[in-house]
Amino acid sequence: MARPVKILLAGEGGQGVQAVAEILAEAAYEKGREALYIPNFGIEQRGGVSLAFVQVGDEPIGPPRFETADLAVALSDRAVVRSRPYVGPETTFIYDSSIQANNLPQGVARLVAVPAIEVSTKELHPRVFNVLILGAVIGLTGVITVEEAKEAIERRLGHRFEKDPALRDLNYRAVERGAELVRGLI
Amino acid sequence: MPAKPKPVEGEKKVFMTGNEVVAWAAAAAGADCMYGYPITPQNEVMHYWTRLAPRFGRIFLQTEDELAAGFAVLGGVLAGRKCFTATAGPGNTLMQEPLSMAEMMRLPAVVVIQQRGGPSTGTVVYSQQEVMLTSFGGNGEGLRVVYSTSSHQDLYDYTIKAFNTAWRYRFPTFVLGDGYQGKMREPLVMYDPEVRGIELIPAEPFVGRPGTPGVDRPPAHLRNAYSIEEELYDVVTELVRQYEQVAPEIVEYEAFGVDGAVVVAVAHGVVFRAVKGVVRELRQQGAPVGYFRPITLRPFPVDELRRVAASGARVLVVESAYGQLARLVKEALSGLATEVQGIFKPGVLVGQEEIATRIKTLVQGG
């Protein structure tokens, strides 16, 4: 029985973690795969760390939350701490390279620093930081292709792109760049 | 009501949150009114309903609290409309007041419960701790129908079925989900019930039928209060008799691998998803294990579970509560020598690793 890919995204509120998770899950679904996405949503979520659990597979997904992620993405110091319960010996752990390295989980399969904040600020725009992360996640897991991600973004934000086509280019470039950043790390 | 477009035409595959599913299913089932009050994690049911209601000629009122929501649903039902509400946790506690009136007066109210952690305010997130409350709340005998869903397809199918069950059998009917189901997104197929050959039971008014009461027809005099003990005894025993008479038609469950099983895991709702995956994998590896999923918690599939247990299997109840499902299981199995053990995790989803380890231990006789 093929197990689904389990992806955990963790970040500060406002970093766009939930948007990434939703686009990813929906794109996988549109591609005909089984997908399940759930955010965390406790009372302290406002002002706390935002977590998203995404699962993509070929068979209907089991429980909506998992114990161990195949891929965990942490976008802030607090997010690193908050995501630790979900990592294990098989987990690939991605973190933004700006995060202090003294809190990182031990005993994971791979620790990958991605200069997401730096690249999106210097080369693109801070607002597409989370789209760049989306690109990195796709690059590492292959659950959808970059093209499929662009289609999903188009579906979600197409109406805004009509008014501002430059925004489309920015988003598309961010996905591509994110995938580029992790190429060769698979 | 004037003819309006159907909310769901034909069949279509969609990807949405459980709360949105509930709103569409209720609309597809022909619900006319939702009366509700905000409480997490079911608020989006109202958000989606209020957006689709004007397009399809349905109505909504946000009431001053859950008591008013529940009683307003009863008023709407009395007027002959399919009405429903949704609530959770402390709201479910308040809802018991109107629901006991519904039990006594056989009013077909439909209520969706998205369980959250309890008791008291608890968490706004998830649990399976409202099993007792939903099944036996209020000051009555639990004459209710409770469907426990474990997927968005279930939420859609059973929300539609809830209206039919309520209006056919005239007992308050519940769809018991939880916050995870409400907030997660997964695929399902929405459909126009007609396209699937599902007949929608029509609603009928209890009051305000044509004709002058006392002249053209008898007046409807609907009561829930009695003066004499013996009168109440007659009323309640008759209610129970009618409930027990239709229970076999209503009971639903799902079972796998129970023949010759040494261990049978019993679970409902999203916990069942975890159990299902574990049992199927262990079974593939040759372990003599099975699962039993009650879909109706009320009426509980007693006979069916007893048949499974009679073979001598050990039963493991897995739930996100401290023994609420186990209580129903033990009552169902009373008199049998079945050993019932539990994994009880109030307010948290039970992990598959833990379930697998425990089942294997039980199989080995531990």
Added chain:
Amino acid sequence: MQLQPAMPRSWRPETKPHKFCPGCGHGIVLRVLGEAIDDLGIQDRVVFGCDIGCSLLAWDFFNVDTVQTHHGRTTPVMVGMKRANPELIVVAYMGDGGGYAIGTQHLVNAATRNDRITVILVNNTQYGMTGGQMAPTTLPGQKTETTPYGRDPELTGYPMQGPEMVASITREGTYVARGTVARPRQLKEFVKRALQNQMAGRGFSFVEALSTCPTNWRTNAEDTWKFLEKEMTKYFRVGEVKVPQELAREKGEREDG
């Protein structure tokens, strides 16, 4: 020859004599309501909801569709019913406990929403069915089962002024009045106007009826009427409190207490 008093057509003869106590004001309020229903010709459209208290005894009183509800919850049941079928003329009938204690939340919100329902609240300054406990309308110094030494306003405040409260939180289109079983003709006028206000779809209508309970007041006939007419009126002013302009114009002049 035995002369029977004339009974409203909308009353149900089979359930008479009714079960209310001798000297209870409910009989008068319900007669007034019955006559109003007859005059307005709405017997086939009225749905009568009663609370749990002495009002529950009215469950089979009328040849009108009736539903007994829960204590304090008659208002939301009738709100839900009216919104589901606006053709019905719904009456929510309750006592001062059901309306001003457990049910105040619903009264205030139905009024604020301008729900097109008619609430008739019978005020006899205590909880009758349960044996005479203090109510929000109990007068200062009045002895009840839970104020055996007399209601102390220092501890429990002053009697609730329901119609005045409803009038102050509602807008043009609402009808609010306080009548008394001591003046049944006037009370009938108020009840009729309240029902007409609903029939015209104008807004929320509320009539409080000062009433008697010699059983729990433990008063004889003379003292019962004295309490109703002399004591209760010190705290509860009889008269219309709020009349929609259209309704006032229709009638030409207003009746005052």
